[in-house]
Amino acid sequence: MLDVAKIRQDFPVLERRVNGKPLIYLDNAATSQKPACVIDSLASYYREYNANIHRGLHTLSEEATSAYEETREKVREFIGAAESRSIVFTRNTTEAINLIAYSWGRANILAGDEIVLSAMEHHSNLVPWQLLAAERDARLVYLELTADGQIDMELAARLISTKTKLVAVTMMSNVLGTVTPVSELARLAHNQGALILVDGAQGVPHMPTSVARMDCDFLVFSLHKMLGPTGVGVLWARPEILEAMPPFLSGGDMISSVWRDRVKFNELPWRFEAGTPNIADVIASSAAIDYLRTLGMENVRAHEIEMAKYALAGLQEIPGVTVYGPQDATARGAVISFNFSEVHPHDIGQILNDGGIAIRAGHHCCQPLMRDLKVAGTARASFYVYNTKEEVDAFLDALKEADKVMGHVACR
Amino acid sequence: MSLADDLYRETILDHYHHPRNSGTIEHPTVRTEGVNPLCGDEITLYMTVDNDAISDIKLDAHGCSINMASGSMMSEAVKGQSLEHAQEVVRTFKEMMLGPSPDVFLPEELEDLEALQGVRKYPVRIKCALLPWNTLLEAIEKARAGSKIP
Ligand SMILES: Cc1ncc(COP(=O)(O)O)c(C=O)c1O
Numbered sequence: 001m002l003d004v005a006k007i008r009q010d011f012p013v014l015e016r017r018v019n020g021k022p023l024i025y026l027d028n029a030a031t032s033q034k035p036a037c038v039i040d041s042l043a044s045y046y047r048e049y050n051a052n053i054h055r056g057l058h059t060l061s062e063e064a065t066s067a068y069e070e071t072r073e074k075v076r077e078f079i080g081a082a083e084s085r086s087i088v089f090t091r092n093t094t095e096a097i098n099l100i101a102y103s104w105g106r107a108n109i110l111a112g113d114e115i116v117l118s119a120m121e122h123h124s125n126l127v128p129w130q131l132l133a134a135e136r137d138a139r140l141v142y143l144e145l146t147a148d149g150q151i152d153m154e155l156a157a158r159l160i161s162t163k164t165k166l167v168a169v170t171m172m173s174n175v176l177g178t179v180t181p182v183s184e185l186a187r188l189a190h191n192q193g194a195l196i197l198v199d200g201a202q203g204v205p206h207m208p209t210s211v212a213r214m215d216c217d218f219l220v221f222s223l224h225k226m227l228g229p230t231g232v233g234v235l236w237a238r239p240e241i242l243e244a245m246p247p248f249l250s251g252g253d254m255i256s257s258v259w260r261d262r263v264k265f266n267e268l269p270w271r272f273e274a275g276t277p278n279i280a281d282v283i284a285s286s287a288a289i290d291y292l293r294t295l296g297m298e299n300v301r302a303h304e305i306e307m308a309k310y311a312l313a314g315l316q317e318i319p320g321v322t323v324y325g326p327q328d329a330t331a332r333g334a335v336i337s338f339n340f341s342e343v344h345p346h347d348i349g350q351i352l353n354d355g356g357i358a359i360r361a362g363h364h365c366c367q368p369l370m371r372d373l374k375v376a377g378t379a380r381a382s383f384y385v386y387n388t389k390e391e392v393d394a395f396l397d398a399l400k401e402a403d404k405v406m407g408h409v410a411c412r
Numbered sequence: 413m414s415l416a417d418d419l420y421r422e423t424i425l426d427h428y429h430h431p432r433n434s435g436t437i438e439h440p441t442v443r444t445e446g447v448n449p450l451c452g453d454e455i456t457l458y459m460t461v462d463n464d465a466i467s468d469i470k471l472d473a474h475g476c477s478i479n480m481a482s483g484s485m486m487s488e489a490v491k492g493q494s495l496e497h498a499q500e501v502v503r504t505f506k507e508m509m510l511g512p513s514p515d516v517f518l519p520e521e522l523e524d525l526e527a528l529q530g531v532r533k534y535p536v537r538i539k540c541a542l543l544p545w546n547t548l549l550e551a552i553e554k555a556r557a558g559s560k561i562p
Contacts, residue, residue, distance in 0.1 A: 344476035346451050346540065347420075354416045362451055376452030376474055405416050406477065407425045 002295060002303045008386050010035040010291075021356030024391045029174050029202060029335045029382035030360055031224045035291050038227060041284040052276055054253060067283040072269070074289045075234055079200075079219060080210030085268040086239040089232060089282055093201040094124040096220035096235035097168075099272065100197060101128035103245045104218075104237075105166075111137040114163040116194075118143045118151055118180070119372055120173040123365040125199040129168060143169070145372070149176035149325040157188055164194040171203025171214075175366050175378065176325030177308070177332035179207070186215040195241070201225060206304055206333050206384075208297040217241060228288035229281035235272070242268055249274040300385055304334035307383040307392065311336055314396040320403070324373060334383035337364070340399060343406050345379040351402040357395055419534065420477065423527035428477040433487035435470045442554040446547035448539055453479045457547045461555045465494045471544065478528070478537050483544035485524050495552050502545050502552075509538055 008014050013033050016023045025033060045067070051060035053068050069084075076084040090096040105128075109115065115129045119142050133140050141164070143156050151169070160167060167189040172179050182198055189196040197218040200209065204219075205226030211219050218241075223232040237245075247254055247265055254274040257264045265271045292300065309329040315321045320341030326332040340348055345361035352359055360380045363370045370377060381395060437458035446455045453475030460468040469491050471483045486505070490498040505525060508516040514529045531541045 344479075346453075346476035346478075346537070350419065350534065350537065351416050370452070376454065405420050407429060 002299050002385055004303070004386060004388055007295070008388075010037070011386055012036055012039070014386060018356040018358070019354050024355075024357040024387075024394055026381040026383060026387065026391070026395060027358045027360050028384040028387075029225070029364075029380065031230070032205065032227050032384050033386065034229065034288070035227055037287040037291060038229060038284050041287040042229060042280050045280045045283050050280075053279055054270070064279060064283070067286070068277075068279055071282050071286045071289070074286050075236075078209070078289050078293065079204065079234075079236060080212050081236055082212070083239050086237055086242050088235040088237075088242070088269045088272040089277055090220075090235055091231055091278065092224070092233040093199065093220050093222045094233070096233045097124055097197070097199070098128050099235055099248045100218055100220070100237070101132050103248045103272075104241065105129075105132045106136075107244075107246055109133075109136045109138050109165055112163065113138040113165040114141050114161070115139070116141045116143060116156075116160055116164050116167040116169075116189075118169045119145050120149070120176055120178065120366065120369050121168070121170055122174055122199065122201065123367070124201070125168055125170060125197075126368070129166075138165075139163075145176075145178075148327060149173070149178045150331065151178075151180060151185070153181065153184060156185065160185075160188040160192055160194065162192050164189065164192050166195050166197060168197040168199065170199040170201070171209075172206065172333045172335070173325065174202045174335060175337045175364050175369055175380065177335045177337075178325055179203070179332055182214045182216060186217075190215070202333060202335065205292075207301050211236060223281070223285045223288060226288060227291055228285040231278040231281040232285050239268065242272070245272075247271055247274070251275055253277075295385060303385060304383060305329050307387055307389070308332060308334040308336065310389050311381065311383070311392045311395070314392060315399075318396065318399060321399070324378060334387075335380065336382070337378040337380045339375060339378055340403065343402060345377045347406060348379045348399070348402050351405050352395070352398045355394070355398045355401070357398050359395075418530045419537075421527045421530065423524055424477060424481040427481035427484040427524075431471070431473070431480055431484040433470050433484070433491065434473070436472050437468055437470050440468075440470075442551045442558060444547050444551040444554060446543050446550070448475070448479070448543050450536075451476065451540065453540055453543055455479070455483060455544055455547055457544070457551050459548075459551050459555065461495065464496070466490055466492065466498055473544070475543070476537075476540050478531055479540040479543055482528055482541040485528070486544050486548060489522055489525065490548065495555060498548065499552055502549055505545055506542065509541060 011033050049060045049063040051064045053065040072084045072087050143151050146152050186196045195217040198216040200219050200221035204221040219236040224230040251274045254271050256266045322339045324337045349361035362377045440458040441461040442459050444457050455473040458470045469487050473483050531537050
């Protein structure tokens with residue numbers, strides 16, 4: 001189990017007060033807070049060895065290059081990948097998916113092919129495929145969800161067919177919290193000769209991750225949701241797939257030789273990292289990964305199951321609250337979307353903010369899922385390593401207060 | 413007074429729980445739709461115009477309290493008014509929400525709108541309050557354009 005009291009001391013922002021109340025940060029699915037070691041790492045790069053990488057022969061450049069490449073090695077270990085050359089740094093998950101859609105997608109998706117998505121994908125793992133499908137006259141196929149927000153696997157077995165070229169699914173839903181049975185989907189995809197892309201934006205920060213165990217072909221995620229800085233995304237792909245992919249962005253760094261009329265591209269992974277990358281933030285990502293490894297991802301997952309269990313039980317006791325997604329805390333992450341009778345999510349969010357509690361309200365970049373749920377939006381509380389049961393209690397009390405402010409819509 | 417009390421005043425909650433002129437009109441002169449993609453507020457405005465005046469207005473709205481209350485108050489403020497006067501009311505309201513000072517003179521028949529002044533302190537919510545009014549402006553323009561083209 002996590003020593004949450006000790007963890008909290010590592011996060012300077014948790015000392016903040018909002019509207020006169022101690023900050024209770026429950027918007028971790030949007031982005032997480034950062035521990036002091038990450039903030040310090042950023043500052044120390046700029047103070048001590050700021051330099052461009054892969055080009056200078058001077059000490060500063062060597063230090064920066066080796067710190068940058070060290071992060072790649074840490075990422076490799078963290079996701080159980082075999083080779084660090086198949087880890088590409090991007091700006092975020094969205095850019096990583098676009099890289100795949102533009103490079104692999106445009107080289108492999110043809111008219112009549114099918115791209116299989118789940119009905120709970122983030123716009124980031126939907127719109128790039130929609131554009132590609134339109135351009136290539138390919139078809140998007142959606143895996144529907146059961147009543148408690150899980151992928152209907154019987155249907156999946158029928159929908160994933162020889163026409164399928166790619167299955168692109170989230171590892172954990174950022175709305176429903178659902179944990180996807182990725183390795184089963186991988187088996188269905190591979191049996192039909194298709195590849196599988198896992199959107200790990202929510203999964204990787206909150207669960208032990210192994211690309212070998214998932215048996216996926218692509219994994220993408222963002223460091224800013226896992227204690228790291230903004231501006232760093234990761235694309236991992238099987239090296240043989242990455243090797244065959246045409247470049248996405250071109251220019252400096254991604255080349256090995258350039259003539260007036262032709263070019264020889266650089267090796268992996270640099271072939272896909274054109275231009276000066278986000279050096280400081282990649283380097284500081286090391287500190288975030290070290291921090292999570294020290295906590296142990298098994299412990300992180302166990303803590304979040306605890307939090308989800310506690311919050312779900314509390315929410316169920318409030319009349320008028322509807323929770324979306326699996327009711328069983330072990331089948332989901334600690335991201336909980338709900339509606340509260342007729343109180344609009346916006347009003348809930350606003351009133352909670354008065355009490356220093358940060359939650360998210362809206363469609364969470366999942367408009368098709370909102371339409372399926374027949375709601376305009378939801379309120380969403382999402383938890384991480386520094387959240388406590390006391391904070392859950394404060395959140396539940398504030399919800400009851402919100403109902404009072406709105407004139408007892410729910411608890412009449 | 414807490415922040416929430418300032419925003420969720422009695423008048424606002426009354427309009428939210430009992431929206432005026434809520435519903436649809438079967439054969440309106442114009443019908444316009446407004447959405448606030450950020451939060452999912454949606455509104456469909458129906459308006460019947462006779463002799464350049466708003467003889468009937470109905471709102472079919474799904475949104476947060478501020479959005480619903482603002483639309484309800486707006487419908488009361490402009491029903492029966494000439495298009496020109498309605499446009500003036502919109503101008504006054506927008507001035508109150510977006511102008512340099514909230515202290516805009518409100519004639520007696522618009523006094524209820526003062527309750528929405530508190531929204532100024534919540535920049536993200538101003539859009540919610542403005543949605544019905546912007547939708548009305550569009551409806552007025554449509555009605556004008558329509559009346560020129562027989
Ligand atoms: C499941 C999922 N996919 C993709 C994204 C996009 O991540 P980013 O904004 O870092 O590109 C998010 C984050 O909001 C997410 O939750």
